[in-house]
Amino acid sequence: MSGIMVLAEHRHGDLRDVSHEVLSAARNLAEKTGEQVEAVLLGQGCDEMAQRLAAQAHRVIHAEHPAFRDFNYETWQQALVRLVKGREPSIVMIPHTAFGTDLGPSLAVELGVGIVSDAIGFEPGPDGLKVTRGVYGGKLNAERFISTTPALVMVRQSHFKPDQPGLEGEVVNWDPGDVGSGLRTRFISLEEVPSTGIDITKADVVVGIGRGVKEEKNIGPIREFAEHIGAVLAGSRPVIDAGWLEKERQVGSSGKTVKPRVYIALGISGAFQHVAGMTGSDTIIAVNKDPHAPIFAVAHYGIVDDLHKVVPALREKLA
Numbered sequence: 001m002s003g004i005m006v007l008a009e010h011r012h013g014d015l016r017d018v019s020h021e022v023l024s025a026a027r028n029l030a031e032k033t034g035e036q037v038e039a040v041l042l043g044q045g046c047d048e049m050a051q052r053l054a055a056q057a058h059r060v061i062h063a064e065h066p067a068f069r070d071f072n073y074e075t076w077q078q079a080l081v082r083l084v085k086g087r088e089p090s091i092v093m094i095p096h097t098a099f100g101t102d103l104g105p106s107l108a109v110e111l112g113v114g115i116v117s118d119a120i121g122f123e124p125g126p127d128g129l130k131v132t133r134g135v136y137g138g139k140l141n142a143e144r145f146i147s148t149t150p151a152l153v154m155v156r157q158s159h160f161k162p163d164q165p166g167l168e169g170e171v172v173n174w175d176p177g178d179v180g181s182g183l184r185t186r187f188i189s190l191e192e193v194p195s196t197g198i199d200i201t202k203a204d205v206v207v208g209i210g211r212g213v214k215e216e217k218n219i220g221p222i223r224e225f226a227e228h229i230g231a232v233l234a235g236s237r238p239v240i241d242a243g244w245l246e247k248e249r250q251v252g253s254s255g256k257t258v259k260p261r262v263y264i265a266l267g268i269s270g271a272f273q274h275v276a277g278m279t280g281s282d283t284i285i286a287v288n289k290d291p292h293a294p295i296f297a298v299a300h301y302g303i304v305d306d307l308h309k310v311v312p313a314l315r316e317k318l319a
């Protein structure tokens, strides 16, 4: 086969949104290369997911195996190496998520092919696949060429809009053979962070604070401002790591995805891992001292100033 292979990601018995996004990126690229898109689903008890993927791919390769019950990159790698060698796709796309970053680099080494992570654009060409990716925390984009076949790319989460379904791909059951033996790592358990009952994903207005807030004691007035406008407080990862806000308030690729009516980003630079969790907001208002902060590339309204001056002024205005 030539064609574009997309690895679907699922958790807790459901496809993750990123699977649809990567399929959408693959379909856009396939229109340029004239190839077909093949989704790969490895799991156990995944029939229903396979049917759903078939609306977004020309073919779904579906493998059921007890070794796929819990994610272990080695098991996935064993199956994918076999599948890729057998089907010879020109491009393999996997999500740039915790799941994909665990798997992608070692898969590339095992296949002996080139890989580009955090991919946000693709252009086929005579020298191979040109891939655009973010660098320097999203301040610049770099273009890389992958000349190996297949070209392995890890696609940025929340960057591509999931396509409307419209295909009726066939679902092909595939026997992955001997997988899950000779592993050096093993799955022990999936530890969920205990719930504190806060659900930032349901909020209509979210005030997100970043490292620009500088100190924990500075959060007080922002919390008050958020309450005043009926918003829920959230934060970037450094704010959560510092213990200033609960883990459930983290926005981003390793936190929650929010899509409120309004997202107010205070002192957040706009690293792609953060933007991945808030770019779907209807209106984004950013406050940052640095006019070149990447957050302004996704904001609808921007204020270049000290957040500690802007927050009281906004509060007064809204009062």
Ligand SMILES: Cc1cc2nc3c(=O)[nH]c(=O)nc-3n(C[C@H](O)[C@H](O)[C@H](O)COP(=O)(O)OP(=O)(O)OC[C@H]3O[C@@H](n4cnc5c(N)ncnc54)[C@H](O)[C@@H]3O)c2cc1C
Pocket: 209, 210, 211, 212, 213, 235, 236, 237, 238, 239, 250, 251, 252, 253, 254, 255, 256, 266, 267, 268, 269, 270, 271, 272, 273, 274, 277, 287, 288, 289, 290, 293, 305, 306, 307, 308
């Ligand atoms: C695997 C992985 C997963 C990650 N997951 C996430 C995630 O889920 N969510 C997440 O947020 N990050 C995540 N990150 C971290 C991410 O890469 C960035 O480091 C992080 O988002 C930066 O947070 P920040 O914008 O608050 O801080 P910084 O990047 O330090 O930005 C602080 C900003 O505040 C501005 N500023 C400073 N003082 C003021 C002031 N007085 N007034 C106004 N502006 C001011 C500065 O100009 C700067 O732009 C992840 C990283 C990795 C490697």
